[in-house]
Amino acid sequence: MKELMQRFDWRIYPLIVGEADVPQVLDAFWSLTREKSLVSVPIMAWLLMPMFEGEPILVDTGFRDADRCMKIQGLGPHRMNPEWTLETQLSKHGLKPEDIKTVILTHLHYDHAGGCALLSHAKFIIQRTELQAAAAPMVSPQLDFGGGALFYDRKDIADLIDPLWPRVQLIEGDEEVAPGVTCVLFANTHTPGSQAVYVQTSRGNAVILGDIARKVDLNINKGIPPGLFYDLEATYRAMKQIKKDADFILPSHDYEEVRKYSKGLPSEE
Numbered sequence: 001m002k003e004l005m006q007r008f009d010w011r012i013y014p015l016i017v018g019e020a021d022v023p024q025v026l027d028a029f030w031s032l033t034r035e036k037s038l039v040s041v042p043i044m045a046w047l048l049m050p051m052f053e054g055e056p057i058l059v060d061t062g063f064r065d066a067d068r069c070m071k072i073q074g075l076g077p078h079r080m081n082p083e084w085t086l087e088t089q090l091s092k093h094g095l096k097p098e099d100i101k102t103v104i105l106t107h108l109h110y111d112h113a114g115g116c117a118l119l120s121h122a123k124f125i126i127q128r129t130e131l132q133a134a135a136a137p138m139v140s141p142q143l144d145f146g147g148g149a150l151f152y153d154r155k156d157i158a159d160l161i162d163p164l165w166p167r168v169q170l171i172e173g174d175e176e177v178a179p180g181v182t183c184v185l186f187a188n189t190h191t192p193g194s195q196a197v198y199v200q201t202s203r204g205n206a207v208i209l210g211d212i213a214r215k216v217d218l219n220i221n222k223g224i225p226p227g228l229f230y231d232l233e234a235t236y237r238a239m240k241q242i243k244k245d246a247d248f249i250l251p252s253h254d255y256e257e258v259r260k261y262s263k264g265l266p267s268e269e
């Protein structure tokens with residue numbers, strides 16, 4: 001991707017849409033970490049604004065409800081406040097939820113696909129394999145961990161299958177979904193159908209990671225795989241590919257990295 005000429009210019013804004021305390025073991029392949037403590041991480045969405053005539057795009061939508069995450073998924077503290085709602089975060093950019101016509105979901109875990117129902121005029125771009133895996137996850141429904149569905153919230157998936165189904169756009173593999181915005185499938189990494197979003201900016205290619213990797217320095221720069229993945233080799237290859245392709249890497253749960261882009265990428269200053 002890097003060799004492509006920069007044809008389209010987008011500005012990217014981080015939207016913090018919640019917070020969670022998660023085990024640090026999620027950051028690194030289990031045998032390589034000794035860190036058992038909890039750490040506070042942001043739950044991110046990203047707003048893509050075209051610097052040419054075009055429409056904004058939202059990447060990911062956060063979780064449905066903090067109490068539900070703890071109750072259904074059996075996880076630690078999750079937090080929400082009025083500042084972090086999608087409505088408030090979009091309003092800082094002069095947008096209402098109904099102004100968003102395109103949403104890209106990097107994957108369908110509860111903390112990425114929980115806000116879809118709020119976006120009443122949007123189509124939802126998802127990898128077909130991700131929706132298939134989320135609808136029928138390969139675990140017993142009685143599993144008392146990850147909501148009995150490996151961190152997919154049945155309600156989110158039910159919404160996508162119906163009533164949002166007429167607005168779901170399934171893709172298979174890599175696809176340019178708007179000028180300068182390409183969904184790139186990295187199968188069997190964090191989830192079966194995880195996709196990264198490659199975005200052209202005036203400063204180079206940005207890659208929105210979803211959760212293919214969690215920490216830019218640890219996972220991408222140092223090459224230590226994250227702790228939650230389907231296929232270790234696929235994950236390792238994805239990290240190498242993204243490192244090669246990206247001038248900027250935008251993760252979902254890494255406050256340190258996200259803060260670098262608080263004024264947008266490229267920065268408005």
Ligand SMILES: O=c1ccn([C@@H]2O[C@@H]3COP(=O)(O)O[C@H]3[C@H]2O)c(=O)[nH]1
Binds near residue numbers: 021023109211
């Ligand atoms: O032991 C666990 C395993 C997972 N989780 C949460 O589930 C999420 C699933 O994917 P993610 O990578 O987006 O982030 C994860 C965390 O937010 C957790 O809090 N504790």
